[in-house]
Amino acid sequence: MPIWTLFGLKRGMATSSWPGKEDANLQTGVLGLPQFQPDRCQDGCRACAECCLPGAIGIEPGPSGERLTLDYGKCIACQLCTEVCPADAFRKSNDWAFGVRNREDLVWAEALASRPAQELTEKIQQCFRRSLHIRHVDAGSCNGCESELQALNNPYYNLHRLGIFFTPSPRFADLLLVTGSVTYAMREPLLETYNAMPEPRWVMAMGTCAISGGATGGGYSCAHGLEGILPVDMYVPGCPPNPAAMIHALLVLLNRAAQSVQGGHYVQ
Amino acid sequence: MRAATEQVLRPEEIPQACRQLTEEGARLQMAYAWFPEPGEPPEVLYLADRKPHEPFALLRCRLSGTEQSLDSLAPRFPLLGWYEREMMDLCGINFRGHPEPYPLVLHEGAHAVIPPLDPRYPHDQMVSFTAEPWQLPPMEGSDVQVLPFGPVRGDVLESAQIVFYYIGEAILHCHPRLFFKHRGMEKRFEGLLPELGVLLAERISGVDSVAHSLAFCQAVETACQCEIPERAKYLRVALAEMERLYNHLYYLGHLCHTTTLKVGEAQGKLLAEQCKQLNGIFTGSRFLRGLLKPGGLRRDLDLEALPQRLRKLEPEIAAYMRALETTNSHLDRLMTTGRLSRKTAFDEGATGPIKRASGIGRDLRSDHPYAAYAHLAMEKIPVRTDGDAHARAQVRMEEINNSISLLLQALENMPHGPVETKLSAQAGAEGLGWCEGPRGSTYYCVHFDGAGKLARVKVKSASFSNWRVFPFTVHDTNMMDYAINEASFGLTMAGCDR
Numbered sequence: 001m002p003i004w005t006l007f008g009l010k011r012g013m014a015t016s017s018w019p020g021k022e023d024a025n026l027q028t029g030v031l032g033l034p035q036f037q038p039d040r041c042q043d044g045c046r047a048c049a050e051c052c053l054p055g056a057i058g059i060e061p062g063p064s065g066e067r068l069t070l071d072y073g074k075c076i077a078c079q080l081c082t083e084v085c086p087a088d089a090f091r092k093s094n095d096w097a098f099g100v101r102n103r104e105d106l107v108w109a110e111a112l113a114s115r116p117a118q119e120l121t122e123k124i125q126q127c128f129r130r131s132l133h134i135r136h137v138d139a140g141s142c143n144g145c146e147s148e149l150q151a152l153n154n155p156y157y158n159l160h161r162l163g164i165f166f167t168p169s170p171r172f173a174d175l176l177l178v179t180g181s182v183t184y185a186m187r188e189p190l191l192e193t194y195n196a197m198p199e200p201r202w203v204m205a206m207g208t209c210a211i212s213g214g215a216t217g218g219g220y221s222c223a224h225g226l227e228g229i230l231p232v233d234m235y236v237p238g239c240p241p242n243p244a245a246m247i248h249a250l251l252v253l254l255n256r257a258a259q260s261v262q263g264g265h266y267v268q
Numbered sequence: 269m270r271a272a273t274e275q276v277l278r279p280e281e282i283p284q285a286c287r288q289l290t291e292e293g294a295r296l297q298m299a300y301a302w303f304p305e306p307g308e309p310p311e312v313l314y315l316a317d318r319k320p321h322e323p324f325a326l327l328r329c330r331l332s333g334t335e336q337s338l339d340s341l342a343p344r345f346p347l348l349g350w351y352e353r354e355m356m357d358l359c360g361i362n363f364r365g366h367p368e369p370y371p372l373v374l375h376e377g378a379h380a381v382i383p384p385l386d387p388r389y390p391h392d393q394m395v396s397f398t399a400e401p402w403q404l405p406p407m408e409g410s411d412v413q414v415l416p417f418g419p420v421r422g423d424v425l426e427s428a429q430i431v432f433y434y435i436g437e438a439i440l441h442c443h444p445r446l447f448f449k450h451r452g453m454e455k456r457f458e459g460l461l462p463e464l465g466v467l468l469a470e471r472i473s474g475v476d477s478v479a480h481s482l483a484f485c486q487a488v489e490t491a492c493q494c495e496i497p498e499r500a501k502y503l504r505v506a507l508a509e510m511e512r513l514y515n516h517l518y519y520l521g522h523l524c525h526t527t528t529l530k531v532g533e534a535q536g537k538l539l540a541e542q543c544k545q546l547n548g549i550f551t552g553s554r555f556l557r558g559l560l561k562p563g564g565l566r567r568d569l570d571l572e573a574l575p576q577r578l579r580k581l582e583p584e585i586a587a588y589m590r591a592l593e594t595t596n597s598h599l600d601r602l603m604t605t606g607r608l609s610r611k612t613a614f615d616e617g618a619t620g621p622i623k624r625a626s627g628i629g630r631d632l633r634s635d636h637p638y639a640a641y642a643h644l645a646m647e648k649i650p651v652r653t654d655g656d657a658h659a660r661a662q663v664r665m666e667e668i669n670n671s672i673s674l675l676l677q678a679l680e681n682m683p684h685g686p687v688e689t690k691l692s693a694q695a696g697a698e699g700l701g702w703c704e705g706p707r708g709s710t711y712y713c714v715h716f717d718g719a720g721k722l723a724r725v726k727v728k729s730a731s732f733s734n735w736r737v738f739p740f741t742v743h744d745t746n747m748m749d750y751a752i753n754e755a756s757f758g759l760t761m762a763g764c765d766r
Contacts, residue, residue, distance in 0.1 A: 003591055004531040014538055026541075030548040031558070053464050078467050079558045083566065092552070137420055138427045140449045143762040144474025144555055147518075149424045151544070154521075154537035168422035184397045185375050185448045186427055189419050215471055218392045220384040221374075221452040240474065242554060 014155040018244070019257065025244040026156055032096030032245075033075050033237065034082050035266070036108060040089040041068060048081035048090055054208070054215045057081060070108035072098060072264055073211045076239035095266040099236045099249025100259055106211075106237060109263030131163040132254060135173035135197065139190050140222060141180035144240040145207040149179070151243045164250055170196040175253070178230070179240075181209040181216045182223040194230055202253065204234040206246065211235050269698040269713065271490045272315070272326040279329050279338050286314065286341055289325055294318045295614070299341075299351040301359040302715060302724035306387040309333050310359050314348075315700070315711065315728075320635035324700060337362035347617030350736050358385045373447050373765075376400040384455060387723075404431065404443060411435050419448045426761035434747065442742035442750075446735060449765035457725035462488045462562040462693060462714075465722050469712070470557045472727060473763030478504075478511040479705025480712075480727070480763075481560040486638055487712040487725075488562040491699025494691045498683045500564035501640040506571060506682075507556050508639070508703065509675040514543035515706035516664045516671070517585070519758045520592065523661055526752040527601040535588050542581060550574055564688030575679050582672055589665045602658035606741040606753030609655060618737040620708020620730050621667065622757060625652045625659035632704035644677045646670070657756035664758070693720035705730055707758060731763035 018025040043065060049057045056074035059066050068089075081090040100106055138146060152159040159165070167173050170193045182190065194203070205226050208214035213224035226232050236249040251257035260266055277285055286296060294316040301310040314327040331338070340363035342349035352363045353372035360383035363369070374380070377400035382389055407414070418429035429445040453472050457465050469484035470477040482504060489496060521536020544554040550571055551559055559565055592598060608618065613626035623630065629651040633641045650666035652659035693716055701712045708730030717723035738757055742750065 004529065004595070007535070007591060008531040011535065011538075026545055028545070028549050029552055030554060031552040051464065053460075053467050076467070076471075077558075079552075079566075080463075080467075136424045138425070138449070138761075140451050141426070141762060142471045142474040143426055143760045144471070144477075146424055146426055147475050147555075150518075151537070151541055154541045155534050156538065156541050166424060180449065181451065183449060183451060184378060184394055185450065186419065188399060189427070189448070193420055215467060216451045216453070216456070218394075219452040219455055220380060220389065220393065220395050221450050223394070239471070239557075240555070242548075 015158045015161065016156055019247065019251065027094070027096065027242050027244050030094065030096060030242055031077065031079060031092055032094050033072055033077050033098055034079065035091045035093040035095065036070050036264070037089050037091070038068060040087045042087050045086065047084040047086065051080045051084050053078065054212070054217075070264060071106060071212070072108075072237050072261070073103060073106035073235060074208065074214060075237055076208050076214050078239070093266075095260075096238060096242055096245045097248045097260045098238060098241070098245065098266075099234060099252050100261050101234060101252070103211075103232070103235055105259070105261055105263060106235060107264055109265075131165075132175055132250065133165050133167040133173050134175045134177050135167055135170045135193060136177045136179070137186075137190050137193050139178055139180040139186040139210065140183035140216070141207065141209055142216070145179035145209075148240045148243050148246060149177075149206070152246060157243050157247065159247070162247070162251070170194075171198065173197050173201070175202045175204055176230075177204045177206050178210045178226055179206045181213040181225050182229055183221050187223065187229065190229070202233040203230050204236065204249065204253065205232045206236050207240050208237045211237055214239065269326055269700055270493070271700040272324040274326045274328060277327055277329045279331060282314065282327060282329055283339055283341060283344070285327050286316075286345065289316045290345070292318070294325055296345050296348060297709070298711060298726075298728040299348055299355070300713065300726040301355045301361055301385070302726070303359075303385065303387055309336055310361060312338060312355070312361065313713070315713070320630075324636075326700075331361065336360065337364055339364050340366040342367055346615050347733070347736065350732070359383050360386070370403040373450050375447065376402040384452060387458065389455075402445065405441060407433050407441070412440060428761050432747070437746045437748065439742060439745050439747060439750065442739045444735065444739055446761065447765045449761055451766065453766040454725055454727055457722045460722050462691070462722060465725065466561055469727075472766055473729060473731065473760050474555055475515055475760060476511070476705045476707060476710070476729070476763055477555045477557050478507045478560070479703050479710045480729070482508060482639070483701045483703040483710045483712040484714070484725070485560050485562045485701065486703065487699045487701025487714040489691065489699070490701060491697040491714050491716060492562070492691050492694055494563055494689060496564045496689055497686045498640070499568075499685045500687045502678050502682045503565055503569055503571075503687060504560065504639040505641060505644065505678040506675055507551070507559060508705075509671045509678070510543065510547055511556055512671045512706045513668065513675070514540050514547065515758075516668045517543060519664055519755075520589070520661065523602075523657075523752070523755045524592070524598065526755045527598050529595065529598050532592060532595070532598065539581070539585055539588060546574070546577055561688065563691035564686075566688070568687045571679055571682070575676055578672060578676060585668060585672075589668070599658060601749075601752055602661060602756065603656060605657040605749045606745065606756055607654075607656050608737065608741045610653070612740050613655065613737060616737045616740060617733045619733040620704070620706075621660055621663045622708065622734050622737065624650060625663045626655035627651060627653040632702050632709050636702060638703065640678060643681070644674055647673060657752055660756045660758075695720055707731055707760065707763070708733060727766055729763035729766065731759045731761070732766075734759050735764045
């Protein structure tokens, strides 16, 4: 045993000081959801919509010809649109901090309403102050989201330092964190877990599958994520969202960080 | 089907042909069915792996219109048991004399109007489901207790239910109930172009994204007779080994978690995270997604600075593994835990590090080389014969060393040139693709329709094979060892359930 004590001491501390200090968030090079610049879009070109597997990019008739619609809540960050677009209207980006409180904020809006991004809700601050207990339920994921959730407890992200913990029992949980597109077989266990949680309780849809089904929604065995199944308080698109994006979303929920996305627009 | 030698047989000839193949030293790998024309009876295919470097053997048999049933081969070849049950659930084929004729992939109480893999199945119609009690082995004796554990388990774990029959600390029988996460992934490929199909393959098992997309791409390329550029082959090797590296390091950390070796756990997960960060830096994706496509790679990668980063990591990994192998408290919990005999491993279909830890020295990278593996010097395939948790960990440790060596070789010998070539899908083409992923062998069978779109894609994942084997190591053991044993298998539920 002493060798491990020594091993640990020699290794030193690995934990990142992000998000306390705005230094490295450990996501160098990691691609996020694509950036959209509709003014570059060429008339009559449908290349992006045709290659979008989950249907995040759509086409609808507008006042002056066809118009693109974009829903980041369906985007699986596959980057295909950025590769087929001849005009750079879709570009690769490092924008991954996409956690939002309202589903509409993931849908591209031509003009932004002037409302500020989500007022602080006093209720959540009163209830949870600076600590939060999470019960995770895998409702049919690819294990990508779980892999990143497990990473939150590695020495780099060390989620405990932020006062956020995973709990085995729904009775102690404040937040239900759901991954996956909700299969027919997981629907009941998911609802049972939710019903076993004391109020007040919150729900987070983690990953594109849990928001809308993404590439794995529908078909003979899946629902379209939590749509119509549970009320959602926090949406985190990504396939999967990286650990920093998950931490950011948890902090936005606790009013400890600002939301970066409004009407589909990413604001630094 | 290209990449395999075929025999087209009548249903009654199948058992004899399977016997003959195994007598010649082949091992059956999987079986599946598909519907070549809507409304017509299905075709059943059996895939077998012959000796190294010999082509795979494929038996095909078209069922007749009147009777959609076959003799079950599971009594003689137990590893086919799950494949047959899957065909019963999803293709509506009956297997006469099956030793476990219960639903597997679709749970008891799930009803589909017609078999879901039938091309006429209505789009987006979810199966109707009212939970029904499911078939459990009968158990007598007043002291025996039943513990259904899951599907929502502690920690951040994938959904599955494990039912234990136990007395005190002793487990009499373990009965996993899986497929809570069955997402119908194979059905989703229907009607897609291969460029989009690869996105689905990447999402069958997140931590095996490269293994699945690589096997899929190779199946499509074989079907379309497409030779990819040399540089793409080397890059594919690099990506596959990067995936093995972060998976195996995480595995070692998680194994320490179950033996409560805290610093060992932290260090294993820290090293895995460093590898994932390297993935992000060099490829843009921590899971190495969005890179492969049928015909090569989607874009070129600049991996020139990677060897330097790896060489920095190498001594850290070596020191970590040395420390693990000299920690008695850790080794005590692993040795003799969850023993899997060679015979059970072979008969029940174990694959990857699990079979290699039970004395079966096979590895698709050297037995049936793909991508650029034939040009690289492979170390000897790591094999152990103890078949316990320690053997499984040791095999993976040796594979970590081999992975680093292969990765460095691939990077050093990386040719210049293009990374993709044009691929044109051919109507009615069929192909087989394979890959030795971190968890074992992954096979893809791809059938195109008349319009050059995917008609049927069969996915054989490593976890599907190993979950079938796992309970054999749990019966007659004790509760204290269960978590260690499960961690030592290193399985994913998503890959198994699909």
